[in-house]
């Protein structure tokens with residue numbers, strides 16, 4: 001079945017007890033057993049819950065994967081994947097990643113014994129040179145947060161898979177979503193999501209997910225999901241499941257609005273540099289057009305007036321709300337260096353304080369442009 005059909009039906013079926021067409025929110029922590037140890041598929045909701053199972057099945061289908069596992073947040077999903085490694089192992093990561101991912105790597109997992117090297121993942125020579133015999137995992141974000149860099153998933157997966165250590169290739173597909181980009185088809189071993197973003201789509205839930213094909217990895221990750229216990233509740237799973245039903249429609253409009261705004265911003269006298277994967281000025285535009293169905297809904301830009309201008313614009317938009325996060329129906333604006341990426345301050349991957357990030361929502365594009373224009377006029 002096609003993506004739009006899967007997003008509405010995969011993993012779901014009318015509730016067998018009532019016929020409810022929409023997956024019920026199974027708000028229960030435990031399940032009746034017919035005899036000691038004889039249950040009907042569910043025994044305790046940390047281990048499994050029918051609403052969660054529906055979401056996991058749906059996300060697996062959308063990514064072309066064999067299994068899905070839902071977590072309490074994108075960070076919990078990332079943490080579960082990194083727990084597949086052992087102290088002493090090396091991770092190669094892109095040098096532009098979500099600030100919370102960098103914080104988890106550097107402040108939680110490095111002290112625990114993992115080693116991390118950050119490279120410009122769009123530069124294959126640089127990535128190849130940084131692979132080590134003890135590299136067990138390659139962590140890719142594409143497009144990256146917040147610079148919207150694009151790396152070649154297929155080329156990097158090919159490189160990693162012939163490397164002696166056979167590192168796992170993991171792609172954080174949060175910005176693109178499976179509607180735009182399907183990393184499993186390009187050779188990734190695992191795909192991670194913050195379902196808080198486009199998959200949920202309405203800024204009303206925090207969640208995460210991991211999907212993959214290898215059932216040995218499924219067993220190890222499902223063990224971690226249950227043993228560590230960073231699971232989402234049934235209401236949260238329901239919200240993501242509902243959001244996903246309109247993902248294709250939403251991503252089309254997010255991208256149409258963002259492409260129009262990117263064109264207009266690129267020619268604006270206050271903008272020094274614009275970052276949008278499908279824009280002709282983007283260094284990996286050709287790769288983005290090959291790898292992604294459209295340019296997505298995120299735009300970043302550096303303003304000529306640097307940090308003061310960035311802060312002023314972010315504080316003077318009226319429709320774009322000044323807030324962290326992204327991927328909801330409403331437009332958001334933020335200054336990553338001071339907000340989502342504050343944890344990278346003074347690090348080798350610190351973000352330009354003059355950078356502004358936009359999550360372009362589904363409002364009418366003329367209203368969005370009018371809002372940006374009036375805010376930019378102030379600088």
Ligand SMILES: Cc1ncc(COP(=O)(O)O)c(C=O)c1O
Nearest residue numbers: 073074075098145174194196207
């Ligand atoms: C690309 C990316 N990955 C992961 C995360 C973490 O997700 P969560 O906030 O759901 O823990 C975020 C959050 O902003 C993100 O932007």
